[in-house]
Amino acid sequence: MTPPHTSPVQGGDGVELTYNGESVLFPNLPYNLHKRAEHLVEDEKIQRFVNHATLLKDNQRKELIEKVWGREKHNNLRELAGQIKQHTLDHLDYYLEQFIENATKAGVQVHFAKDGDEANNICLDIARQEGLKACVKSKSMVTEETHLLPKLEKAGIEVLETDLGEFILQLDGDAPSHIVTPMIHKDRIAVAKAFERELGAPYTEDAQELTRIAREYLRDKYKTADLGISGGNFLVANSGSLVICTNEGNGRFCTTAPKVHVAFVGIEKLVPSYEHLTVFLKLLARHATAQPLTVYTHMLTGPKREHEHDGPEKMHIILVDNGRTNLLKNPEFRQALRCIRCGACLNSCPVYRKITGHGYGAVYSGPIGAVITPFLKGIGNYKDLPHASSLCGACYEACPVKINLPELLIKLRRDQVDLKINTFTERLAMKGMYLSYRYNTLYKLAGWAQRIALRFKADDDGYIKNAPGPAKNWTRERDLPAPAKNNFRAWWQSRNKGGQA
Amino acid sequence: MSTSKEDFLNHIRTTLGRTQPITTPPTPPAVDDPTVRLTDADQDLTALFVENATSTGMQVTRCTAETLVQSLQQLIGTQNIKSITFNCPSLGELQNEIKASLQNIGVVCEPWENDREMKKHYEVDAGICDVHAALAETGTLVCESGPQHARGHSLVVEIHIAIVKASDILPDMIDLMPRYNEQTPDQLPSAIALITGPSKTADIEGILITGVHGPGQVFTLVVDNL
Numbered sequence: 001m002t003p004p005h006t007s008p009v010q011g012g013d014g015v016e017l018t019y020n021g022e023s024v025l026f027p028n029l030p031y032n033l034h035k036r037a038e039h040l041v042e043d044e045k046i047q048r049f050v051n052h053a054t055l056l057k058d059n060q061r062k063e064l065i066e067k068v069w070g071r072e073k074h075n076n077l078r079e080l081a082g083q084i085k086q087h088t089l090d091h092l093d094y095y096l097e098q099f100i101e102n103a104t105k106a107g108v109q110v111h112f113a114k115d116g117d118e119a120n121n122i123c124l125d126i127a128r129q130e131g132l133k134a135c136v137k138s139k140s141m142v143t144e145e146t147h148l149l150p151k152l153e154k155a156g157i158e159v160l161e162t163d164l165g166e167f168i169l170q171l172d173g174d175a176p177s178h179i180v181t182p183m184i185h186k187d188r189i190a191v192a193k194a195f196e197r198e199l200g201a202p203y204t205e206d207a208q209e210l211t212r213i214a215r216e217y218l219r220d221k222y223k224t225a226d227l228g229i230s231g232g233n234f235l236v237a238n239s240g241s242l243v244i245c246t247n248e249g250n251g252r253f254c255t256t257a258p259k260v261h262v263a264f265v266g267i268e269k270l271v272p273s274y275e276h277l278t279v280f281l282k283l284l285a286r287h288a289t290a291q292p293l294t295v296y297t298h299m300l301t302g303p304k305r306e307h308e309h310d311g312p313e314k315m316h317i318i319l320v321d322n323g324r325t326n327l328l329k330n331p332e333f334r335q336a337l338r339c340i341r342c343g344a345c346l347n348s349c350p351v352y353r354k355i356t357g358h359g360y361g362a363v364y365s366g367p368i369g370a371v372i373t374p375f376l377k378g379i380g381n382y383k384d385l386p387h388a389s390s391l392c393g394a395c396y397e398a399c400p401v402k403i404n405l406p407e408l409l410i411k412l413r414r415d416q417v418d419l420k421i422n423t424f425t426e427r428l429a430m431k432g433m434y435l436s437y438r439y440n441t442l443y444k445l446a447g448w449a450q451r452i453a454l455r456f457k458a459d460d461d462g463y464i465k466n467a468p469g470p471a472k473n474w475t476r477e478r479d480l481p482a483p484a485k486n487n488f489r490a491w492w493q494s495r496n497k498g499g500q501a
Numbered sequence: 502m503s504t505s506k507e508d509f510l511n512h513i514r515t516t517l518g519r520t521q522p523i524t525t526p527p528t529p530p531a532v533d534d535p536t537v538r539l540t541d542a543d544q545d546l547t548a549l550f551v552e553n554a555t556s557t558g559m560q561v562t563r564c565t566a567e568t569l570v571q572s573l574q575q576l577i578g579t580q581n582i583k584s585i586t587f588n589c590p591s592l593g594e595l596q597n598e599i600k601a602s603l604q605n606i607g608v609v610c611e612p613w614e615n616d617r618e619m620k621k622h623y624e625v626d627a628g629i630c631d632v633h634a635a636l637a638e639t640g641t642l643v644c645e646s647g648p649q650h651a652r653g654h655s656l657v658v659e660i661h662i663a664i665v666k667a668s669d670i671l672p673d674m675i676d677l678m679p680r681y682n683e684q685t686p687d688q689l690p691s692a693i694a695l696i697t698g699p700s701k702t703a704d705i706e707g708i709l710i711t712g713v714h715g716p717g718q719v720f721t722l723v724v725d726n727l
Contacts, residue, residue, distance in 0.1 A: 049706070052707070053707050056707065068539065069539075073536070076536050077536055077537065080530060080532075080533065080536055080537070083530045084529060084530050087527070087529050087530055088529070090517070091517075091523060091527045092513055092517065093510055093513045093514040093517060093519065093522065093523065094522070094523045094526070094527060096510060096513065097510055097522070100506065102686040103686070105685065105686040105687050106686035106687050106689065106691075107687065110506075111503050112503055112504040112505065112506055112508075112509035113503060113504065114504045114509070114512070118503055118504065121503070122503045162714065163704075164702045164704045164705070164713055165702075165704035168704070168705075181703070181704060181707075182704070183704055183705075187706055188705050188706055191705055207705045207706065207708045207710055208710055210705060211702065211705070211710045211712070211713060212712075214713070215712065215713055215714060218714065219623075219714075222714075223618070223623065239681065239686050239689060240686045241686075241689070247700070247701045247702060247713075248700055248701065248702050248713035248714045248715065249656060249700040249713060249714035249715025249716075250713070250714045252652070252656050252692075252694065252714075252715065253656065253657075253714050253715075255692075256619075256652050256653075256656060256692070257618075257619065259617070267513070272529040273529075273678075273682075274678040274679075274681050274682070275532045275675070275678050275679065276529060276532055277678070278532065278537060278674050278675050278678050279532060279537055281674060282537065282539070282674065289703075291557075291697070292553070292557070292638070292639035292640070292641075292697065293639050293641060293695060293697045294697070295557075295696065295697050295698045295699070295700060295701055295715070296694060296695070296696060296697075296700075296715065297694070297695035297697075298692060298693075298694055298695075299692070299693040299694075299695070300691065300692055301686055301689040301690065301691060301692075301693075302686065302687065302689075302691050303691060304617065304646075304691055305646075305687075305690075305691050307647075307648040308646050308647065308648070308651075308690075308691055309613070309614055309615055309616065309617075309646075309650075309651035309652075309653075310616065310617050310618075310619050310646070310651045310652050310653050311617070311646060311652060311691050311692060313617070319509070321509070321512070321513075325512060325513060325516045328513070328516050328517065329516045329517075
């Protein structure tokens, strides 16, 4: 059966820039998940890539956890990690103040942004004041949220994403679809074409060669860049440090080569001390990519010192709220801010595997994205997300900080009902169900009507191929056996009276 | 204009249901050693470090103080290294011996000090440096920036050669972190780099490629008796 027509707009050779004219990560709101998801589910190539990559990562993680810790010890460590984060969040005002004081002592200029626009403007102001023209950027989910790049480019600053995946996405006008492996949905042919088109490089599909092309191109940019933008994986309160974890080394380059470094960091990234940081460093890379640590863990405390030889002259940290206080405010959902962005829940999720990152229509995808997006963007704007789950619990098991994601998804569904933002049909159906459970006669009547209707729709072989109403989606993929002529009770009663089954 | 610090903190305070700042420092959950520690001190730390460093993709060789020069020369030869930046203050007298022997085989040692733009690091074939510590747990090198150490040694060069003394090797990351408690924020190095392998990516179809931005090859010489 052909899906509804949602043709993606092609830009460049075979490149998908938007879905039905809508931006990938910033679609029109309220976001309709089903339309886009149908298209993605039918895309054989994306399905193949994402399924292979996520299953591999998920299995590697499980094997490594078994090998390194064993189930019990791992569980204890996760429990500790969750508690440390929860404690920090519960006292966030204290730890933030401590961080600000210490970072300032180290020579960092700390800024405060209540939303994305403010954060972008702070960065633009810094660039303007220092006369900065060429920027190299390492991966930062926060800057995706604030949509920083177009603003910098409009101000006449050349910006290059240096994370290889993000660099390729930028060249190709595409958007990331996974927190950790952003171009999980793309293949090397797309990369080869993009490099040929945008960099004038000779066409090659060899991954090693493609990487070398990117390396040389970006190295030149590091030499001439005057602004380095990064995100932050952790903020250490009692030393004022910023911690950045990368595998490629671009995180180190962007925070070392240019003369000004600006970091965008969400307020939830705080941990109390370096010892507490250890707990998270031991978990992060092992959960994300089954490595003991990312190749580079860069712990930065202020700009270059007088007696040092290299490093930025100025270092700025922009602390970003942008809706995080909505989550902080709600004691039930506060735990969602524990997230250390490892991506393990994405890799474990059967729904993510089907609808893939772009299906969530937001910066954060997967189970964590489904929980936090309604808080960051408005619960009424992403009504489908809490329902895009079978509540299998794989995400909870995968989470290194024990965020009870399935429970939070159920609570979001409850909130939708309380706020009456679920559909009228659903409310009607629930009311009907309540009444039929409440009144036995109604129950019997409903059962009888259902049996009649479904048996009427059945084919001669006793199967319904095309069920009416909400059951329509079920029968798209399967046949529904028609119910028996009489229900169990009637059969039992007639049997006891000596009748036939 | 951006939000002021007071407004920002106040907003968070009220979000958490408080009207006044916290006066007594809260006690975070303790980092319990048995829960966190993966590697004990009573193992053969050098052997464990070598094993784990190798599995990250580093090329590890063991030697002694007496054979260090020879091992370096061999490495220089097989990798066809013509120019280096060199920095191993913790090797003391051995430094001069190493520099002299490398000069003898025609290797040029470039100066690198006080260069914020790291020009020489871009130009040389390899960067040779010592480490501040190494972690047996994960096969990690700890390189701090400081008066005698640049970030560029282990970042910009195509080949990074690290000299690790056996006495540098700590069992577990939990043994490293307390070191930084003694220093105030302005005293801490501006950059502490934990390096666990050569620069890598698997962004293109999950294929593992080394040498993306950081050094594509990391050679580690472990000196057993230092």
